[in-house]
Amino acid sequence: MDAHIQVKNLNVYYSKQQALKNINIEIPKNQITVIMGPSGCGKTTLLKTFNRFLELTGGTQLTGEVLVDGQNIYDRDVDVTEVRKVVGLLAQRPSPLPMSIYDNVVYGMNIHRMKKDRKEYKAAVRHYLEIAGLWDEVHKRLHDPATSLSIGQQQRLCLARGLAVEPEIILGDEPTSALDPISSQNIESRLIELKKQYTTVIVTHTLRQAKRLADYVIYMYLGEVIEAGSAREVFNDPQHERTRAYLEGQI
Amino acid sequence: MGFLKKKRWQRRHLVETFMKFIMRFSLVIVAGSLGLILWIVVVRGTPALSLDMVTKIPEGGYYMGKGGGILNAILGSLYLASGGTLLAMIFSVPIAMYLKTYLGDSKWGYYVRLSLDVLWGIPSIVYGAFGFTLMIALGLRASLLAGIIILALIELPIMTRAMDEVIRRMPIDLEHAALALGSTKFEVALRVVTRQMLPGITTAILLGFGRGIGDAASVLFTAGYTDRIPTSLMRPTASLPLAVFFQLGSPYPEVQQRGYAAALILTIIVLAVSLGSRWLSARLNKYTIK
Numbered sequence: 001m002d003a004h005i006q007v008k009n010l011n012v013y014y015s016k017q018q019a020l021k022n023i024n025i026e027i028p029k030n031q032i033t034v035i036m037g038p039s040g041c042g043k044t045t046l047l048k049t050f051n052r053f054l055e056l057t058g059g060t061q062l063t064g065e066v067l068v069d070g071q072n073i074y075d076r077d078v079d080v081t082e083v084r085k086v087v088g089l090l091a092q093r094p095s096p097l098p099m100s101i102y103d104n105v106v107y108g109m110n111i112h113r114m115k116k117d118r119k120e121y122k123a124a125v126r127h128y129l130e131i132a133g134l135w136d137e138v139h140k141r142l143h144d145p146a147t148s149l150s151i152g153q154q155q156r157l158c159l160a161r162g163l164a165v166e167p168e169i170i171l172g173d174e175p176t177s178a179l180d181p182i183s184s185q186n187i188e189s190r191l192i193e194l195k196k197q198y199t200t201v202i203v204t205h206t207l208r209q210a211k212r213l214a215d216y217v218i219y220m221y222l223g224e225v226i227e228a229g230s231a232r233e234v235f236n237d238p239q240h241e242r243t244r245a246y247l248e249g250q251i
Numbered sequence: 252m253g254f255l256k257k258k259r260w261q262r263r264h265l266v267e268t269f270m271k272f273i274m275r276f277s278l279v280i281v282a283g284s285l286g287l288i289l290w291i292v293v294v295r296g297t298p299a300l301s302l303d304m305v306t307k308i309p310e311g312g313y314y315m316g317k318g319g320g321i322l323n324a325i326l327g328s329l330y331l332a333s334g335g336t337l338l339a340m341i342f343s344v345p346i347a348m349y350l351k352t353y354l355g356d357s358k359w360g361y362y363v364r365l366s367l368d369v370l371w372g373i374p375s376i377v378y379g380a381f382g383f384t385l386m387i388a389l390g391l392r393a394s395l396l397a398g399i400i401i402l403a404l405i406e407l408p409i410m411t412r413a414m415d416e417v418i419r420r421m422p423i424d425l426e427h428a429a430l431a432l433g434s435t436k437f438e439v440a441l442r443v444v445t446r447q448m449l450p451g452i453t454t455a456i457l458l459g460f461g462r463g464i465g466d467a468a469s470v471l472f473t474a475g476y477t478d479r480i481p482t483s484l485m486r487p488t489a490s491l492p493l494a495v496f497f498q499l500g501s502p503y504p505e506v507q508q509r510g511y512a513a514a515l516i517l518t519i520i521v522l523a524v525s526l527g528s529r530w531l532s533a534r535l536n537k538y539t540i541k
Contacts, residue, residue: 082433091428
């Protein structure tokens, strides 16, 4: 397996409680990995360790390593803003920035000084809005506030905004849980289209979504990884009792 | 009729009608008072309002009905309120930021907010007396500077608390969204937080300005009153609220009328500032996340 993210001996503590217990997994490149498990099992915590979002919550402690392309993102000399540029995040609820649709897409490119002039920015905005499947709906009102969009459109805007900083990895923290079925489907198809170019890691609590999206599956329970493997293997022939129980709807 | 019962005048319906009446009555009282105030000021003030009133300073015999205007008070009030607002801003923005960033909802945060709320409630005459005592102790005379300092003290708690409330409502998701794109904390503060907060902060500042320009009691002791336009921070200065006060106290009807005209000018300034701030914050508000 061509691993993009490698997690080695990862432990996470919230004040005194241990949230993640000795995690050792690898996340395959340019595939969709789905992390699933019952609520409170540590799915989101694990996801947050990949873009160093865990440190935004006070009182957390972390030991072990998370390697992206072989480099430990928790090394002292690593610039956290660079980590987050390479590892993008699609949050649970869309949260557009307080600016226009256009400026939302430009924001990330602008802080990282990725383009030279207005023309390049304009082209990039169009490009990423097209990838997110939003261009046709918004190209006539690019300078309207981002909040004038529907929630589903806002989430696609957030996708475009995230892709615009040219990440290699996309994290999704239940990215469709706030959306209506049609918008969810739209986001899911985007993620499937994008998986050839991006390594995608999705946390979800809906089994059906996991089955639709996953190439690779990680099943977690009470802060531990119980089982990890290709979607076909895990869904058809789970090796572990707990995974089987979850897939059959007993947990 | 099927299952839907006809509306009857039951007790609960009567209660609702009565409550609605009380609410409407309150609205009428408030709107009516505002209307009456404006009406009296306009009716009594307009006849005395002339170009001279707003372009000239009092000439000899002005207070017995002769020529001149109250440019001294208009400019004095603008200087006082602008200076006070600027000074208060310099201190209230960092205090509000400190409250949000470091004190939060801690015990100290609670005490700081409590003190600000108490300060907000202190009558301005007390501020005036305090300023006066301080000036005597320091051997200072009534001056524009003293007026500005005392107005800044009055405006500070209003502005700080108003900003504090605005900043506390900053959605955390917004910061996270910007951080997730690889922003530094400073970029988040500069490009995202300020954009989100600007309308609220503008409103807070203008709220302070409104209180400052209308205050008579505090400037009475500290800024004094003069017929000249202030040319230095160390000179005393006139102000509109005091111009109203002195002229209304005059036995001459013409002068009294000019008092109303001064009140009208003050009202127009305050109205312009608050309408302006509405307009400005609506413009700035366009992009904020609700």
